Amino acid sequence: MKPTDMAKEGTELTEETEHMIEKNGAKETENVLSAGDTKEMRAVILSGFGGLNKLRVTKKAMPEPQEGEVKIRVKACGLNFLDLMVRQGNIDNPPKTPLVPGFECSGIVEAMGENTKGFEIGDRVMAFVNYNAWAEVVCTPLDYVYNMPDDMTFPEAAAFSMNFVAAYMMLFEVANLREGMSVLVHSAGGGVGQAVAQLCSTIPSVTVFGTASSFKHEAIKDSVTHLFDRNADYVQEVKKISPEGVDIVLDCLSGENTGKGLGLLRPLGTYILYGSSSMVTGETKSFFSLAKSWWQVEKVNPIKLYEENKVIAGFSLLNLLFKQGRCGQVKTVVEKLFSLYNQKKIKPVVDSLWALEEVKEAMQRIHDRGNIGKLILDVEKSPTPLMASDSTETSEAGEEEEEHEGDSDNKERMPFIQ
Amino acid sequence: MKPTDMAKEGTELTEETEHMIEKNGAKETENVLSAGDTKEMRAVILSGFGGLNKLRVTKKAMPEPQEGEVKIRVKACGLNFLDLMVRQGNIDNPPKTPLVPGFECSGIVEAMGENTKGFEIGDRVMAFVNYNAWAEVVCTPLDYVYNMPDDMTFPEAAAFSMNFVAAYMMLFEVANLREGMSVLVHSAGGGVGQAVAQLCSTIPSVTVFGTASSFKHEAIKDSVTHLFDRNADYVQEVKKISPEGVDIVLDCLSGENTGKGLGLLRPLGTYILYGSSSMVTGETKSFFSLAKSWWQVEKVNPIKLYEENKVIAGFSLLNLLFKQGRCGQVKTVVEKLFSLYNQKKIKPVVDSLWALEEVKEAMQRIHDRGNIGKLILDVEKSPTPLMASDSTETSEAGEEEEEHEGDSDNKERMPFIQ
Numbered sequence: 001m002k003p004t005d006m007a008k009e010g011t012e013l014t015e016e017t018e019h020m021i022e023k024n025g026a027k028e029t030e031n032v033l034s035a036g037d038t039k040e041m042r043a044v045i046l047s048g049f050g051g052l053n054k055l056r057v058t059k060k061a062m063p064e065p066q067e068g069e070v071k072i073r074v075k076a077c078g079l080n081f082l083d084l085m086v087r088q089g090n091i092d093n094p095p096k097t098p099l100v101p102g103f104e105c106s107g108i109v110e111a112m113g114e115n116t117k118g119f120e121i122g123d124r125v126m127a128f129v130n131y132n133a134w135a136e137v138v139c140t141p142l143d144y145v146y147n148m149p150d151d152m153t154f155p156e157a158a159a160f161s162m163n164f165v166a167a168y169m170m171l172f173e174v175a176n177l178r179e180g181m182s183v184l185v186h187s188a189g190g191g192v193g194q195a196v197a198q199l200c201s202t203i204p205s206v207t208v209f210g211t212a213s214s215f216k217h218e219a220i221k222d223s224v225t226h227l228f229d230r231n232a233d234y235v236q237e238v239k240k241i242s243p244e245g246v247d248i249v250l251d252c253l254s255g256e257n258t259g260k261g262l263g264l265l266r267p268l269g270t271y272i273l274y275g276s277s278s279m280v281t282g283e284t285k286s287f288f289s290l291a292k293s294w295w296q297v298e299k300v301n302p303i304k305l306y307e308e309n310k311v312i313a314g315f316s317l318l319n320l321l322f323k324q325g326r327c328g329q330v331k332t333v334v335e336k337l338f339s340l341y342n343q344k345k346i347k348p349v350v351d352s353l354w355a356l357e358e359v360k361e362a363m364q365r366i367h368d369r370g371n372i373g374k375l376i377l378d379v380e381k382s383p384t385p386l387m388a389s390d391s392t393e394t395s396e397a398g399e400e401e402e403e404h405e406g407d408s409d410n411k412e413r414m415p416f417i418q
Numbered sequence: 419m420k421p422t423d424m425a426k427e428g429t430e431l432t433e434e435t436e437h438m439i440e441k442n443g444a445k446e447t448e449n450v451l452s453a454g455d456t457k458e459m460r461a462v463i464l465s466g467f468g469g470l471n472k473l474r475v476t477k478k479a480m481p482e483p484q485e486g487e488v489k490i491r492v493k494a495c496g497l498n499f500l501d502l503m504v505r506q507g508n509i510d511n512p513p514k515t516p517l518v519p520g521f522e523c524s525g526i527v528e529a530m531g532e533n534t535k536g537f538e539i540g541d542r543v544m545a546f547v548n549y550n551a552w553a554e555v556v557c558t559p560l561d562y563v564y565n566m567p568d569d570m571t572f573p574e575a576a577a578f579s580m581n582f583v584a585a586y587m588m589l590f591e592v593a594n595l596r597e598g599m600s601v602l603v604h605s606a607g608g609g610v611g612q613a614v615a616q617l618c619s620t621i622p623s624v625t626v627f628g629t630a631s632s633f634k635h636e637a638i639k640d641s642v643t644h645l646f647d648r649n650a651d652y653v654q655e656v657k658k659i660s661p662e663g664v665d666i667v668l669d670c671l672s673g674e675n676t677g678k679g680l681g682l683l684r685p686l687g688t689y690i691l692y693g694s695s696s697m698v699t700g701e702t703k704s705f706f707s708l709a710k711s712w713w714q715v716e717k718v719n720p721i722k723l724y725e726e727n728k729v730i731a732g733f734s735l736l737n738l739l740f741k742q743g744r745c746g747q748v749k750t751v752v753e754k755l756f757s758l759y760n761q762k763k764i765k766p767v768v769d770s771l772w773a774l775e776e777v778k779e780a781m782q783r784i785h786d787r788g789n790i791g792k793l794i795l796d797v798e799k800s801p802t803p804l805m806a807s808d809s810t811e812t813s814e815a816g817e818e819e820e821e822h823e824g825d826s827d828n829k830e831r832m833p834f835i836q
Contacts, residue, residue: 092725169686173594173686174686174729176591176594258720267737267738267742267744268587268591268592268738268744268747270729273720273721273723273724274724275724299717299718299719299720300717300718300719300720300730301717301718302676302691302717302718302730302732303691303732304732305691305730305731305732306691306692306693306732306733306734307510307732307734307737308732308737309732309733309734309737309738309742310731310732311592311688311729311730311731311732312718312720312723312729312730312731313723313728313729313730314720314721314722314723314724314725314726314727314728314729315724315727316724316725316727319685319725319726319727320685320686320727324685324727326685326686329686
């Protein structure tokens with residue numbers, strides 16, 4: 001099946017998306033093993049939208065930095081729930097395949113284009129990338145690159161960028177978290193959930209309600225105040241403890257949960273939709289075309305917000321960075337977060353490290369909600385045959401694995417950050 | 419026409435509203451001139467919902483403080499756009515008439531019920547009241563009463579409470595105003611508009627865009643950065659100066675303006691609906707029954723907020739105080755505001771003082787958008803026959819005046835705070 005058949009949503013592209021694709025396209029070559037004088041690198045390639053069998057590691061031409069870009073020898077990459085949605089084409093205006101997935105990485109500066117003040121070869125950096133992170137080398141504009149704290153490891157940095165920046169901006173810039181407030185976060189064991197819990201602990205007397213699969217409770221119980229099973233009726237559970245609700249609801253689910261979340265807010269409380277993970281089903285139907293019909297039911301009446309003194313917000317870090325040009329604001333946030341890291345008030349939780357070649361197993365783990373904290377692709381790691389027995393089978397199952405994902409009882413409830 | 423005929427919305431009352439009415443009812447007596455041993459007071463009475471002719475000043479039994487209540491000898495009362503909507507019955511679940519309007523006043527403590535620590539007879543106080551403010555004496559729970567700064571006059575205090583508390587909470591607790599941000603406020607010459615402008619000036623480098631009738635521009639031009647005529651296309655005007663929009667939109671209009679306001683927001687910007695003044699037309703049709711049909715068109719799709727990184731909020735100070743029990747939070751805000759007042763960073767703008775007997779003329783002035791700053795009912799003031807020539811005619815015109823108000827070209831755009 002050709003990529004264009006899968007990406008039905010891609011036929012009518014916005015100008016922005018065309019720009020993104022052009023940019024990606026410039027770095028892509030269909031003939032990955034090209035002329036001998038071109039340097040090559042290993043990269044994860046998504047050949048088309050679909051199941052795990054669409055992913056493979058291959059060699060392709062190494063990018064060189066353009067003006068204003070920094071070339072990074074990648075050490076570690078973050079794997080987010082969003083990457084599963086990209087794989088399935090379940091995002092708005094998906095780019096063309098083949099592509100190299102990945103939005104964040106850490107590594108060492110290897111070269112710079114012109115006009116890239118502030119960086120030197122050998123710098124240890126953390127970076128956002130608009131795709132292409134899952135490779136040995138990546139180039140990205142200097143606005144998306146940050147010098148890492150000395151004590152921070154590369155896996156920590158790759159676990160840090162999207163999750164902590166998103167958690168910080170939602171809690172402090174959108175919702176205005178202050179002493180004595182309460183927060184509900186879903187998937188408390190995931191990367192964002194753990195970032196939210198840690199950032200809440202930097203403010204006195206903040207109560208954190210979290211949902212997570214029961215088997216994670218023992219591991220994460222110290223990070224939140226109250227933990228509920230992810231299948232429990234969290235509205236009832238929260239109200240048992242706090243009848244008047246909570247001040248902030250962070251919702252990575254979607255559809256039927258907006259009403260629930262708004263209903264749980266105290267007066268002047270803020271509901272933030274920061275992504276949807278109910279949508280990963282293994283089908284390639286666009287998340288947004290599906291979601292929009294759901295949202296018909298869930299549209300919000302401003303007069304109700306007025307009567308009830310409530311706030312509803314949406315948050316998409318990638319849009320903020322790559323479509324809305326708010327790099328300066330994000331840079332300020334990164335600096336504040338590095339300061340908290342240096343004070344040892346926050347520390348990214350790394351669930352596990354995976355070789356590029358193990359990307360299918362890593363994706364299966366996040367799909368199955370097996371992780372506590374962040375999954376990292378460690379570019380220098382060799383595959384570990386021993387631990388991959390089960391998941392290798394899964395990854396080779398191809399379409400069968402997709403059917404498994406399509407089971408409605410297995411709808412995902414893990415967060416993603418876009 | 420009986421009040422019950424007018425208040426069509428009142429047939430299905432919520433428990434909360436019934437409570438409010440019961441409370442009001444306890445202080446009302448239809449026989450306003452009752453037995454000789456009951457103390458009497460002057461008060462403005464709204465005999466039924468409708469035009470100015472429904473208002474009169476009469477004597478009625480003086481209330482006595484219940485447990486937890488403070489009895490205040492009223493010196494000055496605030497007149498808000500909301501009071502016009504109450505007069506017309508254009509509020510959700512309107513209470514029964516006859517009633518004494520008014521939600522805020524200042525005066526001197528005359529007596530206290532049991533359990534009213536913190537106040538003494540003779541204290542100069544500012545207070546919120548759930549109706550009944552426009553009288554010589556009012557009783558209200560101590561949670562709604564605040565000792566005034568020594569330098570503050572009674573008219574200033576009556577001009578201060580609703581407008582500054584609402585402006586502060588919207589800017590700093592809902593929207594998180596910070597250095598360098600930009601704010602759009604409609605009716606910049608009104609009580610809330612002037613409070614917003616002054617509070618913005620306490621933060622460095624805040625740009626304030628305001629709309630106001632052109633004849634007010636000379637008087638208020640120093641209080642805001644950019645002023646537009648209220649009939650101008652403010653979206654275009656703002657975008658000429660700031661192509662990427664503003665960080666905060668405060669909207670006292672309604673209906674078609676929500677989309678405009680959201681469209682003007684920069685990423686991470688906040689749109690706040692704090693009331694509607696497009697609805698005062700002289701008809702007694704419920705604001706909310708009318709508004710709800712408008713909002714059908716204007717419901718907000720959360721997925722759009724997510725894609726665009728935007729925030730929408732509703733703010734109703736009266737609901738916060740009288741339905742949602744957030745007196746403690748409001749008290750903290752009042753303390754901060756008094757501190758700013760004592761530092762001479764803010765100062766309520768009083769447009770004009772009116773005797774209780776001049777309430778019709780005062781209402782006509784706010785209806786006609788003649789005011790710059792706040793209209794105050796000065797309880798000890800005698801009517802001024804000289805200046806009342808035109809407006810007395812208007813007030814006596816009764817139904818004719820209502821027709822004037824009903825003219826669709828005369829839709830109101832003044833703020834109210836509920």
